[in-house]
Amino acid sequence: MLANYGFQDGSGDWFLVIDTDKCDGCGKCTEACPVNVLEVGPDEYDPFREEPVVKVREEERKKIRYSCASCRPGYGEKPAPCVITCETGAIFHSEGWKLLYGK
Amino acid sequence: MLVAGIDIGGKNVHVILMKDGTILAKGAAPTGINKTEATEQLYDKVLQQAGLRLEDIECVVATGSSGRRVSFAQGVIPEAAADARAVVQLIPSARTIIDVGAEEGRAIKINSEGKVLDFAINEKCAAGTGTFVDTMARALEITMEEMAEASLKSTESIPMNAQCAVFGESEVVSLIHAKTPKHDIARAVHDAIAGRVGSVARIVGLENDVVMIGGVARNTGFVESLKRELATDVIIPNEPDFVGALGAAAAAEAGVVEEKVEARVVERQDYDESSN
Amino acid sequence: MAEEVKEFWRWPESHWTNLDIDWKQGKIITSGVDVGSVSTQAVIMVDGELFAFSSTRTGSDSPDSALKGLDIALEVTGMTADNIDYCIGTGYGRVNVPMAQQTITEIACHARGANFVYGPAVRTVMDMGGQDCKAIRCDERGKVIKFMMNDKCAAGTGRGMEVFADLIGVPVWEIGPRSFQVEKEPAMISSTCVVFAKSEVVGLLEEGKPENDIIAAYCAAMAHRIVELLNRLEIEKEFAITGGIAKNEGVVKRLENETGVKTMEKVWYNPEYNSRNYPFDTQIIGALGAALFAMALLERGRVESARKA
Numbered sequence: 001m002l003a004n005y006g007f008q009d010g011s012g013d014w015f016l017v018i019d020t021d022k023c024d025g026c027g028k029c030t031e032a033c034p035v036n037v038l039e040v041g042p043d044e045y046d047p048f049r050e051e052p053v054v055k056v057r058e059e060e061r062k063k064i065r066y067s068c069a070s071c072r073p074g075y076g077e078k079p080a081p082c083v084i085t086c087e088t089g090a091i092f093h094s095e096g097w098k099l100l101y102g103k
Numbered sequence: 104m105l106v107a108g109i110d111i112g113g114k115n116v117h118v119i120l121m122k123d124g125t126i127l128a129k130g131a132a133p134t135g136i137n138k139t140e141a142t143e144q145l146y147d148k149v150l151q152q153a154g155l156r157l158e159d160i161e162c163v164v165a166t167g168s169s170g171r172r173v174s175f176a177q178g179v180i181p182e183a184a185a186d187a188r189a190v191v192q193l194i195p196s197a198r199t200i201i202d203v204g205a206e207e208g209r210a211i212k213i214n215s216e217g218k219v220l221d222f223a224i225n226e227k228c229a230a231g232t233g234t235f236v237d238t239m240a241r242a243l244e245i246t247m248e249e250m251a252e253a254s255l256k257s258t259e260s261i262p263m264n265a266q267c268a269v270f271g272e273s274e275v276v277s278l279i280h281a282k283t284p285k286h287d288i289a290r291a292v293h294d295a296i297a298g299r300v301g302s303v304a305r306i307v308g309l310e311n312d313v314v315m316i317g318g319v320a321r322n323t324g325f326v327e328s329l330k331r332e333l334a335t336d337v338i339i340p341n342e343p344d345f346v347g348a349l350g351a352a353a354a355a356e357a358g359v360v361e362e363k364v365e366a367r368v369v370e371r372q373d374y375d376e377s378s379n
Numbered sequence: 380m381a382e383e384v385k386e387f388w389r390w391p392e393s394h395w396t397n398l399d400i401d402w403k404q405g406k407i408i409t410s411g412v413d414v415g416s417v418s419t420q421a422v423i424m425v426d427g428e429l430f431a432f433s434s435t436r437t438g439s440d441s442p443d444s445a446l447k448g449l450d451i452a453l454e455v456t457g458m459t460a461d462n463i464d465y466c467i468g469t470g471y472g473r474v475n476v477p478m479a480q481q482t483i484t485e486i487a488c489h490a491r492g493a494n495f496v497y498g499p500a501v502r503t504v505m506d507m508g509g510q511d512c513k514a515i516r517c518d519e520r521g522k523v524i525k526f527m528m529n530d531k532c533a534a535g536t537g538r539g540m541e542v543f544a545d546l547i548g549v550p551v552w553e554i555g556p557r558s559f560q561v562e563k564e565p566a567m568i569s570s571t572c573v574v575f576a577k578s579e580v581v582g583l584l585e586e587g588k589p590e591n592d593i594i595a596a597y598c599a600a601m602a603h604r605i606v607e608l609l610n611r612l613e614i615e616k617e618f619a620i621t622g623g624i625a626k627n628e629g630v631v632k633r634l635e636n637e638t639g640v641k642t643m644e645k646v647w648y649n650p651e652y653n654s655r656n657y658p659f660d661t662q663i664i665g666a667l668g669a670a671l672f673a674m675a676l677l678e679r680g681r682v683e684s685a686r687k688a
Contacts (some may be wrong), residue, residue, distance in 0.1 A: 011228065045487050062530070192408050268533075
């Protein structure tokens, strides 16, 4: 499942996307994130899944645009730390940051 | 040299007439529905005030979200450029400018010469703008001035969950129903916008001195919330809502009728540090 | 209260009981309660068949609203809350459903509910509630494979339409029909932000623009907003739209025109439900999905019955 956490407003798409089929719940990204946006827990969107999965903390979902901005997702010299750390390639950001701040 | 600077924002238009760096006259008016008409009327009024005629003005530069509507201007410059130009004159130590108007908010990083190094904007969304405060003041049935005063009296910090002005309004209404004191709600509203504005400011990176301008800078309650949010002092120049027009006038005087803002020349943060 | 306050923005309340089912013969009785910001739905299923439902207003107290919703659904059935094996709470106020044994997100419940209502062909579900908007892609079993939710911004939620209906003083159920009573389709409202759109509408009213044109302009903007939200997911057929906004033809028709994708017909997948005239109400889909999950979890032995009587 592609879990899109975040929002869309007049200026763009601001989502941190988790591919739950790739996520193994290792939790390394939660430690890599400098602003503590991620957590590991039960899959809220698939009640039949037994393995834990990474997700964006509830209180962060409406402010992801600002929380993630410090890592310059999609346009920094390197990918965001959560993306770098994830060995299974389960995390990525939508285009909002890149389109608005990248140029 | 006789010049004019005109700033048409979302809600108000500001005009400044300047002669060799000295302000001769100035005025502000709501833009209403017909922004062009409101601007022309105000411009005539300010000219009259100064005893000048249209043809006396050698150069007119406009700025603001509707700057292009000033048909009689020789040029239009971006708000960030106008802000930077004026602020560095008023407060030379300024390095970060926070400009919050009725419908937009922006943070600008400048150097000692007033060059824009980086900027970030919040637009097309009422959260983090003066409109947000207006909406909440209406829900509280108090004026903006009362709201500013009230929030200064508050000692209680209540978090607001809503980012959106529409949802914020319902949240304020439920706080009123829950018998939350109005001054605490006022502070919660200011804290909420300050949080949003602070997030935008952090995109460019905060560097002292921080100067706040725009209509919302007149709201002392909000300024207190912003200081708390940024954990730094915030300098407010006199008449912060005229700064955009002042910058446009200064540009006109310098003969600058076109200006581009080059953003994103700030140093990048070190990723290795945070990923280790 | 001396005078009744006029409400232009709420859909009326309702409840229904399936007289074809004798619940006492049933083996498994489950319920789902969806506490939304504006309305609360309670659904009761007997052995996986729709038995009763209610749609009521959410009051200021969510636990009370949930209890009231279930009570109304149980009316005339002779069933009590104690007869229910398992109850799942969902929706924005799901943590405030006192009789629920468990909660499940409305995204998961919607996908499952839509799968039951519209059948396994449904791949994209767009739900627009009072305070949020959910776009879901699901597989033939109703499992979520992609989703996004917007609850940060009122534009593109039912609230946007409510604010508009209140502003121009036209009941929300008249918006759809009136939006087609225009000579020519007007340009849509350009502001995304509801607050800015409001000033735009006030401006148009002051200019003397016909009311129906403004209604059409707002419906078009709403439809466009939904399309923008859906673009992240890419619509795959079949496409179903649910929630309060699904009842607004003014938005749905314009959405279909813009995307070129027809929305699914409002008929039950189960032909018997249609021939027996079971009311088709997309607002109960979340609660229905919750009741189905309750059933599935019991059958799989993942949870135990909490039935008291």
